Amino acid sequence: MSVSAPIKFSVKDYKADLHNDWCLGCGDFGILTGIQMALAQLNLDPDKIALFSGIGCSGKTPHYIKAYGFHTLHGRVLPVATGGRLANSAVTVLAMGGDGDGYGIGAGYFVNSGRRNLDFTYIVHTNQVYGLTKGQASPTLSKGRKTKSMPEQNIQDGVNPIAMAVAAGYTFIARAYALEPKYLAGILVKAIQHKGSALVDVLQTCPTYNDLYTKEWYEGADLPEKKSRLYKLEEHGYDGVVKDPADLDEIIMKKAAAVARSYEAEPIPTGIYYQVELPTYEDAVNQRIPALAEKPLVEIDTFHRDVDPLLEAMR
Ligand code: SF4
Ligand code: MG
Numbered sequence: 001m002s003v004s005a006p007i008k009f010s011v012k013d014y015k016a017d018l019h020n021d022w023c024l025g026c027g028d029f030g031i032l033t034g035i036q037m038a039l040a041q042l043n044l045d046p047d048k049i050a051l052f053s054g055i056g057c058s059g060k061t062p063h064y065i066k067a068y069g070f071h072t073l074h075g076r077v078l079p080v081a082t083g084g085r086l087a088n089s090a091v092t093v094l095a096m097g098g099d100g101d102g103y104g105i106g107a108g109y110f111v112n113s114g115r116r117n118l119d120f121t122y123i124v125h126t127n128q129v130y131g132l133t134k135g136q137a138s139p140t141l142s143k144g145r146k147t148k149s150m151p152e153q154n155i156q157d158g159v160n161p162i163a164m165a166v167a168a169g170y171t172f173i174a175r176a177y178a179l180e181p182k183y184l185a186g187i188l189v190k191a192i193q194h195k196g197s198a199l200v201d202v203l204q205t206c207p208t209y210n211d212l213y214t215k216e217w218y219e220g221a222d223l224p225e226k227k228s229r230l231y232k233l234e235e236h237g238y239d240g241v242v243k244d245p246a247d248l249d250e251i252i253m254k255k256a257a258a259v260a261r262s263y264e265a266e267p268i269p270t271g272i273y274y275q276v277e278l279p280t281y282e283d284a285v286n287q288r289i290p291a292l293a294e295k296p297l298v299e300i301d302t303f304h305r306d307v308d309p310l311l312e313a314m315r
Contacts, residue, residue, distance in 0.1 A: 011040045016066045025215075027178030027204035028057060031125055032064055034176070034184030034202075035094070039067075041189050044092055052081040054097030054106060056132045058125035058204075061096050075105030078113040078122065085120050088296045089282060092192060093120035100130040100138035103159050107139070114168030114197055116281040121191045121198040124161065125178070127206040128213055135209025149209040162262030162273055165199045166255050172198035173240075173258060173274045177230055178205060179215055183270070190272065196280050203230075203268070233261065233271035242276035251276060 014036040022028050039049065049067035053059040054077035062069030068091070072080040081095035102110055102124045113122070128141040135149025143157040165173045172194040176184040184202060191198035205215050220227045233240065238261065242254050258274040286293035291300060 007043075007045070009040055009043050009045070011036045014039050014046060014066050016064050018063055020060075020064055022057060022060070023206075023208045025205070025207045026057070027127065027202075027206065027215075028061065028125060030178035030181045031058070031123065031184065031202050031204060032061055034178075034181035034188060035061070035096075035123065036065065037181060037185035038188035038192065039065075041185060042092075042192060044192075048091050050081075050084050050088070050091045050093050052077050052084060052093070052095045054101035056098035056101050056125075056130065057206075058096060058098045059101065059132075061125075075101055075107075075109065077101065078106060078109040081120055081122075082113060082116070082118055085118055086282075086285070086297065088298045089119075089292070090296045094123065094192070095120055096123040097125070098131070098138065099124055099126040099128065099140045099161070103139040103161055103164070107159075107164075110164065111168040114165055114170040114199070117169060117171055117196045117278060118281040119195055119197070121172075121188065121194075121200060123188070124199065124201045125204040126161065126201050127204040127210055128158075129206055129209045131206045131209055135206070145212060147209055148211040160262055161199070161201045163259045165201075166258050166262075166274060169197075170199045170274075171196035171276050171278050172272070173201075174199070174272045175201045175203065175268070175270050177203045177218060177270055179218070180270075183232075187272065190275075194275065194277075196278060203270075227267075229267045230270050231267045233269045233273065238269070238271070240272050240274040242274075245276050245278055 046067045051062035051067055051069045053062050053071050055074035059071055077095045077097045081093055085093045126140050129135045129138050137154045140158045141154050144153050146153040162173055172191050174187045176187045187200055191200050218229055220229050240254055240258055242250055244250055254274055261269045
């Protein structure tokens, strides 16, 4: 009897055969590549991946990845991804969307998803504008800044996604740069492997509407020494991983360090700001309904009430 070799997936196995209509030079291309590289590194079966997206240019990302995809309503990506995750715990769930989608209209969901610690990875394309609707200021644009798509300076301050994630309870918090897909892929691998809610905030260039935070700006092309305005936390002795999750003092110290780093504006830190292993929402659900620990909800016959294994399990 011959034994078939295990399948080894490559980046091309995650490429959907669909015309991509992002603008030329958009940072979303780098994020797409980073996601596909991470999926290949983890050798995840495309059949076992569920991608969810909100509205915006970045919302199209699942269209370009060969896996299951769900393009949801504006700001609603996290509740829909939560439903997907709870319905089928056998799949890897990635949620994605823009900074306007996630930190604006979706901000309430962002906070409550963090405190649940459900096992999924949320990738936010942070480009400081609402690209799809012609470049209005998004929630991450600082006060007083004016992109070429805005008639006047921004009159309100920007939010700090890393600090918000720390406060909300995300257990893996990282930042990367869209035009470094290899580095982004490495971060995404760790985020996907992490058991719990992971936020990866990706600094994304929008050459069509954002003439402030450009490739040239991030990479310091205008500086005399041409030094990047980004640096990698781990190359500067920073370690945001909590070693003892039972040690509250260590948790508070690492959270405070992550928040402090998140306010560094130039250069901007990339890498893992904070990580801790804590019980997930699924752990709590499985404890209450043991049947769900054995197989995903989608595989349980919940239709025939008199033999409902969920109710049986709760008796
Ligand atoms: Fe990318 Fe900006 Fe074009 Fe949208 S508008 S596709 S974010 S460059
Ligand atoms: Mg945006």
